[in-house]
Structure formats: C-alpha cells, structure tokens
Amino acid sequence: MRPFKLERYFAEYEFKAEWVLSASDCETLSMAELLGMAAGESLELWRELRLGYTETAGHPLLRAEVAGLYETIAADDVMIAAPEEAIFIAMQTLLTPGDHVIVVSPAYQSLYEVARHIGCGVTRWELEPERDGWRLDVGRLERLVEGRTRMLVINFPHNPTGHTLSRSELEAIVELARERGLYLFSDEMYRLLEYGRGARLPAACDLYEKGISLAGLSKAFGLPGLRVGWLATRERALLERWVAFKDYTTICASAPSEVLGIIALRSREPILLRNREIVRANLAVATEFFTAHQDRFGWLAPKAGPVAFPRWLGEETAERFCREAIDGAGVMIVPGSVFETPGDYLRIGLGRRGFRDALARLAEHLQGRFA
Ligand SMILES: Cc1ncc(COP(=O)(O)O)c(C=O)c1O
Missing domain, CATH: 3.90.1150.10 (Aspartate Aminotransferase, domain 1)
Structure with missing residues (x-):
C-alpha cells in the first residue's frame, strides 16, 4: 500500500x-477524569480487571453499550476493533480483485487505498466547493455505478470538509444501493458531533440491511488512545467473517481499553x-x-x-x-x-x-x- x-x-x-x-x-x-466517571459495575470491572485475552468480537458489555447507540442493532451485530483496523478488515472481507468501489472524495486515505491495493477499480465521487460551503451531487451517483460495483463508501459528517447530507439525500443513496445490491460502508467516526439534533443522520446499519457502520471513541469522545472502534451490521454472516479475519490482525482488543470504553459509553x-x-x-x-x-x-x-x-x-x-x-x-x-x-x-x-x-x-x- x-x-x-x-x-x-x-x-x-x-x-x-x-x-x-x-x-x-x-x-x-x-485517565483520572475518565475513571472519575466510573461507578458501580464499571468501577468494579476496572478494579477487578485481569489482563488476559478478551473475546475476539469484543467484551459483551462493551458490545451492548455500542448497540445502545443504534435503533435496530443488537450486541451480537457489533464487532469491536480499532477504527483503522475495522476499515482494513471490512475491505479485505468484502472486496475481491476486479470489484468496483465508489468513494466520496476527498477521503481519509484508507477508505480508498485498501480497495485499490486489493485490486479494485475506485471511482471518486467528488464533493464540490460552492461559494460558502461544500456540496455532494447525489444525482450523479447513478451515473458512477458500473456492472462490477460492489460497494459505496460514504463518510458523514465528513473528514475533511465538515459536510453532511440531508436525510433525504442519504435515503436516496440507500435506495440506489438497495436497487443495485451494493454494500454501503458508512464511516460514521464523526457522528454525534452534529451542531443540532436535526442534523444527525440515521446510521447506515439501521437504515439498510446491507449497511455497515464504522464508528468509535477516537473523535466525538476524544479517546483515540484507547483504540476502540467498531463495525455494526445486521448481516450476521458478514460479522462472522470479520471476527475470523481479526484472528490475523489483533485477535482481540486491549482488555483495559475495553473497560475504559464501557466507562466512556456509559458517561456519553x-x-x-x-x-x-x-x-x-x-x-x-x-x-x-x-x-x-x-x-x-x-x-x-x-x-x-x-x-x-x-x-x-x-x-x-x-x-x-x-x-x-x-x-x-x-x-x-x-x-x-x-x-x-x-x-x-x-x-x-x-x-x-x-x-x-x-x-x-x-x-x-x-x-x-x-x-
Ligand atoms: C474518516 C476517518 N475514518 C477513520 C479514522 C481512523 O480512526 P482511528 O485513527 O481512531 O483508527 C479516521 C481518523 O482520522 C478518520 O478521520
């Protein structure tokens, strides 16, 4: 790469x-600030923590806390991984050489680089600068889709422009993905940092049966040093493949980070x-x-x-x-x-x-x- x-x-x-x-x-x-927010069970988890391996899919209580951020997602629909690792695992398990991927651009590089390295064709779906903000031409998407297109990659709130979509724009993307049977990989690392509740989009994993939401504690929670993120989808077979792939990346998350992640999510x-x-x-x-x-x-x-x-x-x-x-x-x-x-x-x-x-x-x- x-x-x-x-x-x-x-x-x-x-x-x-x-x-x-x-x-x-x-x-x-x-650490002192975060531990100061721990109480009851989570404080007990921290005090009693033993530093063995943890479950590959993630600590069951952490997965349950993550599921609580979504409408339709259960703890079993979540796999814990470092956010960057999660991008790598999702792309490696979903894409094969010759597949075509459409990526909102500019983009955080791994959102297209891993696909390119696998041997996929990548089409950038460019955001356009206007007089005082950014815009994505959602109507253009239909013209970008090819016979071999397998995945759409979006990222809203967007890095680096700070752009986001309206709900109807996101729904139009989901509708097209559904019609063409495409996976929708939605990098939602900046979700929960909207400027008003009305601007918060539904998560892709809630909106679409082939939607995959990537999120984590690095950005909105300000805890990148924990290296705690996750993938959420309702497609269980996919989750099993991710867990099997993770045996070749980190096997499991860091045990202290998982407990600190539970504390952070409970104090969200x-x-x-x-x-x-x-x-x-x-x-x-x-x-x-x-x-x-x-x-x-x-x-x-x-x-x-x-x-x-x-x-x-x-x-x-x-x-x-x-x-x-x-x-x-x-x-x-x-x-x-x-x-x-x-x-x-x-x-x-x-x-x-x-x-x-x-x-x-x-x-x-x-x-x-x-x-
Ligand atoms: C859009 C986006 N996705 C994923 C990541 C990866 O997050 P992490 O650095 O916590 O692995 C970042 C980090 O900057 C990002 O901006």
Missing part, C-alpha cells in the same frame, strides 16, 4: 508542533456535551478569524463535525504556507494535498481547547509575514 499521506504528515509534526490546528479528534480526557452524555460545546465555541472563533482574513482564506463553513476545509487563496501553495506556519510560528496545519484532492485547501480541526490561541498565533504570523 502507498504511504498514508495524512498519517505520515501527522507523524512528522504532531508531537513537535507547539500548536496543532488540524487535529480531527476532540480534546481528550485524562457529559463527554459529548463537553466536546460539542468546544466545537461550537471554536466554530464561532474560526468564522470570525476567516471572515477577518478573507484576502487569504475562502471560508467554506462546515455543517457538522470537528473539521473544516477552507480554501487557501495566497500566492504560494498551501503546502508552502503550512510549512512556513510550522517553521515560523510553531502552528501545525495540514495542507489539503495530503488528501490527494485538487486545489489549495487546509484542514482545520475544531475540537481542541487550544484552538483560539493557535489561531491567534497564526494571525500574528500572517501579520508578520504579509504586512
């Missing part, structure tokens, strides 16, 4: 930069409330900043989730601007080119507490650089 450009970029700068302005996860919690209201509030406040700060710097940036407002993908309007490339921001101001910004998308864009992350200070530092840098 080709190098994962976004992850390699993070590997180079994330732990060196003073300010990370492009993270897609929300502000994390300390306060954790999500806190993170949505951080995103809401940062979105206001971002809107103000990008409006004040219209000569340099084209603000394409996100509709849901913790990331945005504004346009860079400066004379040098976005890549060069990002390099100068890190070298000159210690601010890490991800250039859109790591998403292998045409045009000059920047990925901005709205989920961290230091966002306002990072933007202030960037504003100083811009003033010094372009005054």
